[in-house]
Amino acid sequence: SQTIHQWPATLVQPVGSPLSLECTVEGTSNPNLYWYRQAAGRGLQLLFYSVGIGQISSEVPQNLSASRPQDRQFILSSKKLLLSDSGFYLCAWKQGTYEQYFGPGTRLTVT
Amino acid sequence: GNSVTQMEGPVTLSEEAFLTINCTYTATGYPSLFWYVQYPGEGLQLLLKATKADDKGSNKGFEATYRKETTSFHLEKGSVQVSDSAVYFCALRLTGAGSYQLTFGKGTKLSVIP
Numbered sequence: 112s113q114t115i116h117q118w119p120a121t122l123v124q125p126v127g128s129p130l131s132l133e134c135t136v137e138g139t140s141n142p143n144l145y146w147y148r149q150a151a152g153r154g155l156q157l158l159f160y161s162v163g164i165g166q167i168s169s170e171v172p173q174n175l176s177a178s179r180p181q182d183r184q185f186i187l188s189s190k191k192l193l194l195s196d197s198g199f200y201l202c203a204w205k206q207g208t209y210e211q212y213f214g215p216g217t218r219l220t221v222t
Numbered sequence: 223g224n225s226v227t228q229m230e231g232p233v234t235l236s237e238e239a240f241l242t243i244n245c246t247y248t249a250t251g252y253p254s255l256f257w258y259v260q261y262p263g264e265g266l267q268l269l270l271k272a273t274k275a276d277d278k279g280s281n282k283g284f285e286a287t288y289r290k291e292t293t294s295f296h297l298e299k300g301s302v303q304v305s306d307s308a309v310y311f312c313a314l315r316l317t318g319a320g321s322y323q324l325t326f327g328k329g330t331k332l333s334v335i336p
Binding site: 117153154155157160170201203210211212213214215216 | 256258264265266267268271311323324326327328329
């Protein structure tokens with residue numbers, strides 16, 4: 112069966128520091144991968160999606176970036192965090208016509 | 223563009239009460255519709271879905287019917303439990319090639335008290 116992992120589960124970082132969040136999927140190949148952000152009191156915002164290795168589409172211009180170095184690995188990064196980057200970051204995967212399945216999330220607090 | 227509008231929460235109900243969470247959508251094509259649930263501190267889980275008009279999705283006692291004429295997909299449950307306390311998200315996805323994205327509503331927080 113397929114599983115999706117995210118780490119770290121929680122993270123507290125100062126403003127201006129770099130960020131790297133990792134998402135990996137097991138039990139599937141060539142999935143579509145997604146990064147969402149859920150800010151406090153707000154809905155889900157799609158940040159990036161990827162349909163293959165090295166292929167990244169950005170939905171919202173911002174100081175975040177994403178990379179997909181391997182088929183089942185999706186990384187969310189920032190060179191310098193802002194206070195507004197705080198939130199709950201969710202990774203999801205989808206294959207073919209199946210629905211999106213979400214990881215457990217990473218709660219990021221920028222101080 | 224595509225959008226999903228949910229009733230604003232929070233919604234607080236007593237155990238065994240009837241639940242309705244309204245969801246309406248606008249879409250440029252013919253969407254599939256979903257309800258996701260997020261329990262405290264966790265990621266989202268697919269609760270139910272419907273892919274065409276008049277389809278009824280159901281799971282764990284929850285139901286939602288795809289109403290094309292009213293562009294709605296309201297979530298209902300006849301008797302809620304404390305364990306149903308969570309945030310519920312309505313979402314749509316257009317069908318066809320390139321349909322990579324889910325468009326979510328803002329979520330409705332449900333609290334069920336004993």
